[in-house]
Each structure stands twice: as structure tokens, then as C-alpha cells.
Amino acid sequence: MTTSASDRSALGAFLRARRARVTPGDVGLPTSGRRRTPGLRREEVAQLAGVGVTWYTWLEQGRARNASDQVLEAVARVLRLDAAEHRHLMVLAGRGPAPEPGPPMDLRPEHTAVLAKLLPYPAAVQTDCYDLVAANRAYRYLFADLDTYPVEERNCAWLMFTEPSWRDSLVDEDTVLREITARLRNRQPEHRDDPRWNALIDRLRQESPDFVRYWESYEVVGDSTQRRRYVSPRVGTLDVQFQSLWLDRARGERIIVMTPADDPTAQRLERLDSLVGAAPAWTARSDSAGGSAAGA
Known part of the structure; x- marks a missing residue:
């Protein structure tokens, strides 16, 4: 399948970043001698993958238009790609379909019923690019009142990178911000034609030097349950499983x-809900579909 120039360029950048992380010792090569750059050399990747050096060089330069599945799998093996990285490689190479940009998420009554039932645990309905469609009151008041932000700013990535009250809540700031960026990196090629995605990435690149730094490191990760530590201004330190x-x-x-x-943490979340218990059980963005904007 023929790929676009932008995807081929992104594929090359991804391969270069992954190559720099694999040491000769990782793949059974001698480790003696000085190297000008970290990781494997292009010719080493080519040799181990069983492809020509020129062809692999074209891959990294964004010049190879129709790499075969066999070549891609061999390169993935040499570069020791995990499942999320392998999937990302195949999407960039044109093996994964790019979904058509769709309408805003349809917020349904059963979604908001779950948010209410999860109290006192913070919970929110979130899209693929971190837009917050609805939140229960524990999540709404976890760091600052979410409903006071303009609708277009109710996005976890945006708030964590640009809003001090949210960013200051992070005990492990580098880990969380790095993973947010890596998840966006992972899914972005599938949404290359989606205005929501393009606008978010452009705004973050313009407003956050830290986002640019993480973005250009070209790390990608998949979704998994994570243990996270936050500091809530209302109830203090929270140690949670984020899923x-x-x-x-x-x-x-x-x-x-x-x-x-x-x-x-369980006791502090109970206290948080008691402090904000007069608020509706959940609230939603005014631009979301499916009923009223708040629930008792």
C-alpha cells in the first residue's frame, strides 16, 4: 500500500528513535569500540533484518513507498518493538486503516448513570484524544472545578501541560506527562485527518515546550492500568489505580x-465527596450529545 509523504517521514523518525535505543549487546553484537551515536548503526539493523542497507536507509529517510510485511516484521524484531510500537509501525506503513473523522461522542444516559454509581471514586467519560465529555463530582473537583474552564480546554492533556493547578497535582510529573504524550503519539497517525486531533497537537506544540520535548522523543505506549499519585488541594495525597x-x-x-x-486514599476520597456533595452527581460539556448537562 502506498503511503503519504508525511507518514513515510514519521515512519523514518520512529525507526531512528527506536534504533537509538537498542544497544549492540541487546542483539548479540560485540560491544567494544567507540560509537558516534547511541544504539545500532543502520547497516547493523539491515544485516540483522536481512534487508539491503540502501533499502533500510530509504525507510529511515522516508523514501521507501511500499515496504513489504516481511521487511516490516523483520525490522520490528530487530528493534525489539513491543506490541504498541509494533502496531504504530504498521499504521505508519499503511497497514492500519485511518478512521473517518466522526461526530462528537454521543453521551448516553447509561454512561452518566455509571459516573454517578462510581462515586466517591473520580470518574469521567473521555475520548481518544483526552477530551472530557462528562465527569462525576469527585472528578470535577479533584484538582480544580472542571466546569469553570471553557469547553475547548476540558481536555486532560491540555490541562496537565498548561494549567498549573492540574500540573501541580502530579507527584510523578515526568512519568505522567511523558505517557500522555506517548499515547497521543501512538494514536495520532490513525487520526491524521481529524480536525480535533490536529488542533490539539498544534495547540500543545505552540503552548508547551515540555510537550514538544516529549513529542520529539517519539515514544509510543498503549493503554494499561496505571498506579498514580496525585495531590488534591481539598484532601491531600491520593494513591490510586487509574484505569x-x-x-x-x-x-x-x-x-x-x-x-x-x-x-x-479511600478515606480521603470519601471526604472529598462529602465536601462537594451538594453538587450534581455528574456534569457534561455543553457541546456533548445526549440529554441534560447535569444530573442529581
Whole structure:
């Protein structure tokens, strides 16, 4: 399948970044001698993958238009790609379909019912590019009042990189920001024609030097349950399991929920809900579909 110039360029950048992370010792090559650059040399990758050096060089330069599955699999093996990286490679090489940009997520009553039932645990309905479609009151007041932000700013990636009250909540700032960027990197090629994605990435690149730094490192990761530590201005330190309950995995639509990882966190989340208990059980973006914007 023929790929676009931008995808071929991204594929080359991805391969160069992954090549720099693999040492000769990782693949059974001698480790003696000085190297001008980290990782493997192009000719070493080509030799181990069983392809010509010129052909592999073209791949990294974005000049190869129709790499075969056999070549891609061999390169993936040599570069020791994990499942998320392998999937990303195949999408960039034109092996994964790019979904058509669709309408905003349809927020349904059963979604908001789950948000309410999950209290006092913070939970929110989130899209593939981190837009927050709806949130229960524990999530709404976890760091700052989410409803006070303009609708276009109710996005976890945007808030974590640009809003001090959200960023200051991160105990492990580098880890969280790096993973947010790596997830966006991973899914972005599938949404290359989606205005929502393009606008978000452009805004983050313009407003956050840290985002640019992480973005240009070209790390990609998949979704998994993560243990996270936050500091809530209302109740203090929270140690939680951050997980996704998928509504539509193909579209990336999910309910994110934070469950306590220890008893003190469970007690603090109970206290948070008691402090904000007069607020509606959930609220939604005014531009989301499917009923009213708040629920008792």
C-alpha cells in the first residue's frame, strides 16, 4: 500500500528513535569500540533484518513507498518493538486503516448513570484524544472545578501541560506527562485527518515546550492500568489505580476511573465527596450529545 509523504517521514523518525535505543549487546553484537551515536548503526539493523542497507536507509529517510510485511516484521524484531510500537509501525506503513473523522461522542444516559454509581471514586467519560465529555463530582473537583474552564480546554492533556493547578497535582510529573504524550503519539497517525486531533497537537506544540520535548522523543505506549499519585488541594495525597472502562475501544471512547490503592486514599476520597456533595452527581460539556448537562 502506498503511503503519504508525511507518514513515510514519521515512519523514518520512529525507526531512528527506536534504533537509538537498542544497544549492540541487546542483539548479540560485540560491544567494544567507540560509537558516534547511541544504539545500532543502520547497516547493523539491515544485516540483522536481512534487508539491503540502501533499502533500510530509504525507510529511515522516508523514501521507501511500499515496504513489504516481511521487511516490516523483520525490522520490528530487530528493534525489539513491543506490541504498541509494533502496531504504530504498521499504521505508519499503511497497514492500519485511518478512521473517518466522526461526530462528537454521543453521551448516553447509561454512561452518566455509571459516573454517578462510581462515586466517591473520580470518574469521567473521555475520548481518544483526552477530551472530557462528562465527569462525576469527585472528578470535577479533584484538582480544580472542571466546569469553570471553557469547553475547548476540558481536555486532560491540555490541562496537565498548561494549567498549573492540574500540573501541580502530579507527584510523578515526568512519568505522567511523558505517557500522555506517548499515547497521543501512538494514536495520532490513525487520526491524521481529524480536525480535533490536529488542533490539539498544534495547540500543545505552540503552548508547551515540555510537550514538544516529549513529542520529539517519539515514544509510543498503549493503554494499561496505571498506579498514580496525585495531590488534591481539598484532601491531600491520593494513591490510586487509574484505569479505563472501554465504551468503544475502536474509537478510543472510555470511562476513566480512579480507585483507591490504599485505605488512606479511600478515606480521603470519601471526604472529598462529602465536601462537594451538594453538587450534581455528574456534569457534561455543553457541546456533548445526549440529554441534560447535569444530573442529581
